[in-house]
Amino acid sequence: MKVVITGGGGFIGRQLAKRILARGELAGPSGGREAVTELVLFDAVAPPEGEFDDDRVTVVTGDITNGELVASVIDGDTNSIFHLAAVVSAGAEADFDLGYRVNLDGTRNVLEAARAAIGTPRLVFASSLAAYGGDVPETVLDGTPITPETSYGAQKVIGEYLITDYSRKGFLDGRAMRLPTIVVRPGEPNKAASGFASGIIREPLNGVDMACPVTPESRMAIMSPRTVVQCFVHMHELDADRLGASRALLLSGFSVAMGAAAKAVREVQTNRAKGEITFDIDPATQAIVDAWPKTTQSDKAAALGFPADSNIDDVIAAYIEDELD
Numbered sequence: 001m002k003v004v005i006t007g008g009g010g011f012i013g014r015q016l017a018k019r020i021l022a023r024g025e026l027a028g029p030s031g032g033r034e035a036v037t038e039l040v041l042f043d044a045v046a047p048p049e050g051e052f053d054d055d056r057v058t059v060v061t062g063d064i065t066n067g068e069l070v071a072s073v074i075d076g077d078t079n080s081i082f083h084l085a086a087v088v089s090a091g092a093e094a095d096f097d098l099g100y101r102v103n104l105d106g107t108r109n110v111l112e113a114a115r116a117a118i119g120t121p122r123l124v125f126a127s128s129l130a131a132y133g134g135d136v137p138e139t140v141l142d143g144t145p146i147t148p149e150t151s152y153g154a155q156k157v158i159g160e161y162l163i164t165d166y167s168r169k170g171f172l173d174g175r176a177m178r179l180p181t182i183v184v185r186p187g188e189p190n191k192a193a194s195g196f197a198s199g200i201i202r203e204p205l206n207g208v209d210m211a212c213p214v215t216p217e218s219r220m221a222i223m224s225p226r227t228v229v230q231c232f233v234h235m236h237e238l239d240a241d242r243l244g245a246s247r248a249l250l251l252s253g254f255s256v257a258m259g260a261a262a263k264a265v266r267e268v269q270t271n272r273a274k275g276e277i278t279f280d281i282d283p284a285t286q287a288i289v290d291a292w293p294k295t296t297q298s299d300k301a302a303a304l305g306f307p308a309d310s311n312i313d314d315v316i317a318a319y320i321e322d323e324l325d
């Protein structure tokens with residue numbers, strides 16, 4: 001079966017690709033498990049040279065706003081799509097037009113290409129907690145109203161609605177997951193406003209000093225890359241009827257205060273020289289973070305068998321094992 005990951009050159013896309021390759025099979029058109037014979041990584045930026053030395057992998061570099069190109073990548077033979085390509089939160093807020101072109105028009109290109117494919121391709125879409133805003137409760141639950149307060153959040157919610165509607169019409173078999181902040185993001189930070197939550201772990205463990213722009217008491221809902229990748233695969237394999245009327249599902253992120261994250265990093269036993277963590281509050285970032293939910297709890301995701309993380313020590317240990325050791 002042929003699988004396409006848009007955003008396949010990005011942080012989650014690359015980790016998801018590795019997981020799918022290691023697993024070797026996914027639910028295919030028959031509903032049963034089928035071998036993944038072709039995995040296309042489509043992105044504006046290619047993965048690092050040599051990262052995917054596998055005959056099943058094809059790298060296509062290009063722009064998701066180019067409908068013809070997207071239709072040639074997600075062609076008639078495509079069975080499954082993981083749609084992750086996006087301009088992330090602060091990027092979409094800084095450039096309104098770019099955000100709508102990539103996150104809305106690009107998503108429509110993907111959905112139209114999937115609609116034109118033979119059969120009913122499965123599609124998993126990466127949505128976000130940016131779907132929530134306004135008077136957001138400390139703990140976001142399954143029934144919390146959708147009230148996006150950023151362009152990025154609005155684009156993600158529109159994507160969810162499109163997926164539910166295209167699925168209702170039988171054009172594709174779509175599903176969307178609202179991801180908490182994924183920590184630890186390796187490598188260079190991206191334009192996500194939440195980047196410091198990874199930086200506070202990643203930079204010190206790489207010997208770099210880190211100035212956290214929010215107070216030690218500031219809490220965020222997070223999930224590890226390992227767990228989110230498991231969630232993507234689990235969502236793909238699920239019988240979508242179990243999701244109910246909406247094809248969008250909240251994922252559970254556990255709550256961590258930045259002070260607790262800093263303490264956990266300081267306590268890591270390592271031979272490597274560690275960078276220092278300081279708190280240097282940036283009022284603009286603090287205001288953004290204060291408006292975010294502190295934790296998310298989805299009983300529905302738990303009942304459907306989605307995994308979740310529970311503590312920062314495990315998240316740090318996984319980062320060290322996967323990225324540093």
Ligand SMILES: NC(=O)c1ccc[n+]([C@@H]2O[C@H](COP(=O)([O-])OP(=O)(O)OC[C@H]3O[C@@H](n4cnc5c(N)ncnc54)[C@H](O)[C@@H]3O)[C@@H](O)[C@H]2O)c1
Nearest residue numbers: 007009010011012044063064084085086126128179181182
């Ligand atoms: N990482 C998180 O904490 C988090 C949280 C919530 C939702 N998400 C969502 O998950 C998805 C993956 O996130 P990520 O953290 O891997 O981000 P990322 O920035 O590493 O990956 C996104 C990829 O999209 C690609 N892209 C951007 N514009 C494009 C275009 N015009 N054409 C083709 N490709 C383009 C980028 O090159 C990038 O590789 C995104 O949709 C993001 O909104 C991520």
